[in-house]
Amino acid sequence: MRNKAAAFLSRPGVAPFLFLSPLIALIGCLILIPVTGAVVNSLFRDVTFLPQKFVFFGNYISLFSDSGFTRAAVFTLFFTIVSVFTEMGLGILLALLLNEKLPGRGFLRVAVLIPWAIPVAVSGRVWELIYNFNYGFANSFLLKTGLMNSPVNWLGTEAGAFLALVLADAWKTAPFVAIIVLAGLQTIPDELYEQASIDGAGIFQKFVYITLPVISPVIIVALLFRTIDALRVFDIIFVLTGGGPGGSTASLSMFAYERFLSGDFGGGSAVSVILFLMAMSLSLIYLKAAKLSEALK
Amino acid sequence: MKLKMFILFSVLSLLFAGCAREKHDISFNVGGAPAEISVWQEVVREFTDTTGIRVKINIQPTDSDLRRQGLVLPLAAKRAEPDVFLMDIAWIGQFAASGWLAPVEISDKARAAFFRGVIETADTYDNRLIGLPVYIDGGLLYYRKDIVKKPPDSWEELVRICVENGRQGENPCFVWQGAQYEGLVCNFLEFALANGGGIIIEGNRADINTAENREALRFMAGLIHKHKVSPPDTYTSMREEESRIAFEESGALFQRNWPYAWGIYSQEGSPVKGKTGIAPLPGFKGKKGASTLGGWHIGISAFSKNKEAALRLVEHITSYDVQKRFAIKMGWNPGREDVYDDKDVLEASPHFKQLKEVFVNASARPNVPYYTRLSSVLQKHLNAALMMKTGAEEALEAAEKEINAIIREYEK
Numbered sequence A: 001m002r003n004k005a006a007a008f009l010s011r012p013g014v015a016p017f018l019f020l021s022p023l024i025a026l027i028g029c030l031i032l033i034p035v036t037g038a039v040v041n042s043l044f045r046d047v048t049f050l051p052q053k054f055v056f057f058g059n060y061i062s063l064f065s066d067s068g069f070t071r072a073a074v075f076t077l078f079f080t081i082v083s084v085f086t087e088m089g090l091g092i093l094l095a096l097l098l099n100e101k102l103p104g105r106g107f108l109r110v111a112v113l114i115p116w117a118i119p120v121a122v123s124g125r126v127w128e129l130i131y132n133f134n135y136g137f138a139n140s141f142l143l144k145t146g147l148m149n150s151p152v153n154w155l156g157t158e159a160g161a162f163l164a165l166v167l168a169d170a171w172k173t174a175p176f177v178a179i180i181v182l183a184g185l186q187t188i189p190d191e192l193y194e195q196a197s198i199d200g201a202g203i204f205q206k207f208v209y210i211t212l213p214v215i216s217p218v219i220i221v222a223l224l225f226r227t228i229d230a231l232r233v234f235d236i237i238f239v240l241t242g243g244g245p246g247g248s249t250a251s252l253s254m255f256a257y258e259r260f261l262s263g264d265f266g267g268g269s270a271v272s273v274i275l276f277l278m279a280m281s282l283s284l285i286y287l288k289a290a291k292l293s294e295a296l297k
Numbered sequence B: 001m002k003l004k005m006f007i008l009f010s011v012l013s014l015l016f017a018g019c020a021r022e023k024h025d026i027s028f029n030v031g032g033a034p035a036e037i038s039v040w041q042e043v044v045r046e047f048t049d050t051t052g053i054r055v056k057i058n059i060q061p062t063d064s065d066l067r068r069q070g071l072v073l074p075l076a077a078k079r080a081e082p083d084v085f086l087m088d089i090a091w092i093g094q095f096a097a098s099g100w101l102a103p104v105e106i107s108d109k110a111r112a113a114f115f116r117g118v119i120e121t122a123d124t125y126d127n128r129l130i131g132l133p134v135y136i137d138g139g140l141l142y143y144r145k146d147i148v149k150k151p152p153d154s155w156e157e158l159v160r161i162c163v164e165n166g167r168q169g170e171n172p173c174f175v176w177q178g179a180q181y182e183g184l185v186c187n188f189l190e191f192a193l194a195n196g197g198g199i200i201i202e203g204n205r206a207d208i209n210t211a212e213n214r215e216a217l218r219f220m221a222g223l224i225h226k227h228k229v230s231p232p233d234t235y236t237s238m239r240e241e242e243s244r245i246a247f248e249e250s251g252a253l254f255q256r257n258w259p260y261a262w263g264i265y266s267q268e269g270s271p272v273k274g275k276t277g278i279a280p281l282p283g284f285k286g287k288k289g290a291s292t293l294g295g296w297h298i299g300i301s302a303f304s305k306n307k308e309a310a311l312r313l314v315e316h317i318t319s320y321d322v323q324k325r326f327a328i329k330m331g332w333n334p335g336r337e338d339v340y341d342d343k344d345v346l347e348a349s350p351h352f353k354q355l356k357e358v359f360v361n362a363s364a365r366p367n368v369p370y371y372t373r374l375s376s377v378l379q380k381h382l383n384a385a386l387m388m389k390t391g392a393e394e395a396l397e398a399a400e401k402e403i404n405a406i407i408r409e410y411e412k
Helices: A002-010 A015-043 A058-064 A067-099 A105-112 A118-131 A136-145 A158-185 A189-197 A204-232 A235-240 A252-261 A265-296 B002-020 B034-051 B064-078 B089-099 B116-121 B155-164 B182-193 B211-225 B239-250 B260-265 B308-316 B320-330 B341-349 B352-361 B371-386 B392-409
Strands: B027-029 B053-058 B084-088 B133-136 B140-144 B200-201 B205-207 B254-257 B275-279 B293-301
Touching: A002 A058, A015 A265, A058 A067, A058 A265, A067 A105, A067 A158, A067 A204, A067 A252, A067 A265, A067 B254, A118 A136, A118 A158, A118 A235, A136 B205, A158 A204, A158 A235, A189 A204, A204 A265, A252 A265, A252 B064, A252 B371, B027 B064, B034 B053, B034 B064, B034 B308, B034 B320, B053 B064, B053 B182, B064 B084, B064 B089, B084 B089, B084 B308, B089 B293, B089 B371, B116 B133, B116 B293, B133 B320, B133 B352, B140 B260, B182 B211, B182 B371, B205 B392, B211 B371, B211 B392, B239 B254, B239 B260, B254 B260, B260 B275, B275 B352, B293 B308, B293 B392, B341 B352, B371 B392
Parallel strands: B027 B053, B027 B084
Antiparallel strands: B084 B293, B133 B293, B140 B254, B140 B275, B200 B205
């Protein structure tokens, strides 16, 4: 009896599968079932005040003919590109700075994480107090220093509101990128840089030929996290602009939330599925790019 | 040792789980600030003492979107809990059309105590009463009675008073709610009605891009850009609280807000205490003013297993005594019209006399199941017109087109 069990376990693939099975079950319950549920739901007219019926791609068709949806999709993509680009740039710069042997480095490393630790709803209110037309910090600072003559309604134009959102988001999430990249930087032994110096490499060459190749996998990870997060942006917009002015900053998540609140679960699920597909395809592109750069090395 | 701890922990958690499952006959979802919750607890305790019906209170957050979420989930899942709940007037259309609300069967005599206009437009679905107002709201004009002797009769006169007092540009004169959110629709409806317009949905068609509405919207944008009597951030940050504070701090002469601000202005330490008056909102020249109806209503779940007990709780909460106490203790505006004539109530808050007049004439927002989507379309286009990105005609035309598309989408 015992022998039989042992023989079964020693078959190739059995033991690893058994060890992994709790995790597979967990992922199945927490991710696979809800995602499948959303996909199935998105094919139905599932509105609380109407009889349920199968509509196939009906929800998707009405989404794409809804100008509010296409506008939200374009905004979300644009916001993702601009904010992730800004955050990655700032984060990598911050990481390089924190990796230097500065005085008080330990303190700085902790301090830089503070924005990341503040809940978005709170930091959103703080930014609101900065941008506010009447008593905001930005206006009072610029007026007092004489850099401006009259107050500016920062959130009053589409471009202004967009940039204000990107800035608030970048302030909060650049530290996250910085900490991940910093972890990558610390795996580079000092000897590598010393050798490069002996060979006559300058700062820029050291960065391109040593630092960048070593931290690129970490960068991909940070990029992945940030992109997925930025695609589902909700709270900072909800607090700061409420989707305004003139509906110019409504994101796909806000669009889905509104459908959900109005009792249209089918339409809401369809928006979520589209968001999921966007996130997945971007992730695949990143992973492909990472593999490609690996192969080129 | 570890095993012992584990056993101890399991036994303890079982014990506590047992305690938590106290028996109750019905459950009641209610949200609000801590002071409000304690009033609800007191009212419910009395109810249990007199009737023997045990009520479990599910405390909900203050935020109204979160409260709505906490109701939509169990109701869409047809759960028996909660039996009774409070809902914002703007949700009733959706809740009723979804079949989530049980009829509230009270006698015609009991019905007559409530504001007729309110229960006919907001609480009636398929000719049946499906809710009752617990407290109601309506837009009011607040004015600085130390500077303005008589509240304006028309919107044109309001602008004239502002200009005469030199309150333009840097010194805002009139604050209202123009940010992209539900409050903007309420404000727009008031200006539109005051000009003989409105948000009309009839026979599966929306009628919004009318001459009266265009004129009203143009006037709203003009308050900011042309007359410059309303601050430039009206369309970005002005919600209820921002307006309430601006009226206190900036020296503005007029404000459109809900009745709640009155309580805050009456408190010791408010810069406008004793200097503020309230009046019905003005109309456009030669026309009658209008006020948008807001407030919270009580309903019984269609999935409740104890509808009889639930109805008795509803009757208790909307009873004369409880509503009178709400008015005196909390300053809430009762859903019952008869309480406004009560001597004690009028003594505690003399302004109830004016409020009654406003509420009798207040108008509900369209009571349609897809109201949330209709409102969000309106919010974005109205806001675009206020920022002068689009003209009033373009905004209303686009809104009407999108709303008609929503109506078609949800046709049976």
